[in-house]
Amino acid sequence: ETGVTQTPRHLVMGMTNKKSLKCEQHLGHNAMYWYKQSAKKPLELMFVYNFKEQTENNSVPSRFSPECPNSSHLFLHLHTLQPEDSALYLCASSQDFGARTAQYFGPGTRLLVL
Amino acid sequence: AQKVTQAQTEISVVEKEDVTLDCVYETRDTTYYLFWYKQPPSGELVFLIRRNSFDEQNEISGRYSWNFQKSTSSFNFTITASQVVDSAVYFCALSDASAGGTSYGKLTFGQGTILTVHP
Numbered sequence: 001e002t003g004v005t006q007t008p009r010h011l012v013m014g015m016t017n018k019k020s021l022k023c024e025q026h027l028g029h030n031a032m033y034w035y036k037q038s039a040k041k042p043l044e045l046m047f048v049y050n051f052k053e054q055t056e057n058n059s060v061p062s063r064f065s066p067e068c069p070n071s072s073h074l075f076l077h078l079h080t081l082q083p084e085d086s087a088l089y090l091c092a093s094s095q096d097f098g099a100r101t102a103q104y105f106g107p108g109t110r111l112l113v114l
Numbered sequence: 115a116q117k118v119t120q121a122q123t124e125i126s127v128v129e130k131e132d133v134t135l136d137c138v139y140e141t142r143d144t145t146y147y148l149f150w151y152k153q154p155p156s157g158e159l160v161f162l163i164r165r166n167s168f169d170e171q172n173e174i175s176g177r178y179s180w181n182f183q184k185s186t187s188s189f190n191f192t193i194t195a196s197q198v199v200d201s202a203v204y205f206c207a208l209s210d211a212s213a214g215g216t217s218y219g220k221l222t223f224g225q226g227t228i229l230t231v232h233p
Contacts, residue, residue, distance in 0.1 A: 004158070042118075043205070043223040056220070088157060099211035099219050100147050100166065105159040 003027045004106035006091050012112045013081065021076040021109045023091030029104070031097040032074040034066060037088040037108070049074060050097040081113045116141045118208050120224035127196055128232050135191045135227045137206030143167075145211040148182065148189045149221065153203040165189065167211075196231045203228050 004025045013019050025032065034046040048056035049068040063085075065077040074091055088110050092103040117140040127133045139148065146167045151159040163173065165182050173180045177194045193200055207221045 040225075042225050043221075045220055048220075090157075090159065092159075097219050099145075099209040100164065101219075102149065102161045102164055103159075103221065104161060105151075108157040110157075 002106075003104050004091060004093055006089075006106035006109050008109060009107065010110050010112075012114065013078070014114050015081060015083070017081075018077070018079040020078065021089055021091075021111075023074040023076075023106055025072055025074075025091075025093035025104070025106075027093055027095075027104060029093035029095050030071050031094045031101070032068060032071070033092040033094075033103060034074065034076055035090040035092065035105075037090055039087075043090070047076075048097060055097060078111075081111075083113050086111055086113045116208050116210060116222040118206050118222050118224035120204075120206055120227050122227045123225070124228040124230070126230045126232065129197060130195050131231075132192060132194050133196050133229065133231075135193075135204050135206075135229065137189045137191065137224060139187050139189065139206070139208045141208060141210060143210050147209045147211060149207040149209065150180065150189075150191050151205045151207065153205065153226070155202070159205065162191075193229075196229075198231050198233055201229060201231045 007022045031050045036044045045058050046060045047066045052068050063080050067075040088108045090108045091106045094101040094103045119138045148165045150162040153159045170182050179192045181190045203226045205226045206224045209221050
């Protein structure tokens, strides 16, 4: 089974909608991440969860709300988004949170905000 | 602050050519890790290699090889005899290993290099 899965793969939403992105990892990892990938910009780390505890919020607007109910699942709840939030949202996991630990990524959710 | 620069935005080669992707990094830390990831059109980043700052030995894995030179803060990636399946965006990334630092454990990515291999 694929290590890190994300659903949906594509999402179109209006600025007043509420939607959620889901990530699941099947690697037995303890750390999970949300990244945003916009055109012509480096990947931006949004949130980090280590053993279900949020350890990093990289100055992300409150219209993005993460949730990590267990070490295998990570959600990103979206509400009142702006067109500039359109991007590829990538989830990743790693054995633990540390400098030497490789992160394994899912295929991403391509989000379009109209 | 950490920074990773991949000066080559796009590279186009013909199959079987060798190609080198450049990566230059900046960090004040003496302990750090460097990574290369591949992002095919399907979207997910695929982990290729990790190198720590104390190990300057070059590495070869099949058609892939990596040249780490601390003196020039570079970690270049070479694909030998490129194939169409190598077409992807390649990212170099840096992770600070100084415990207690604000950037500890976080990956700083370069802008990526789009590699297109033509048949």
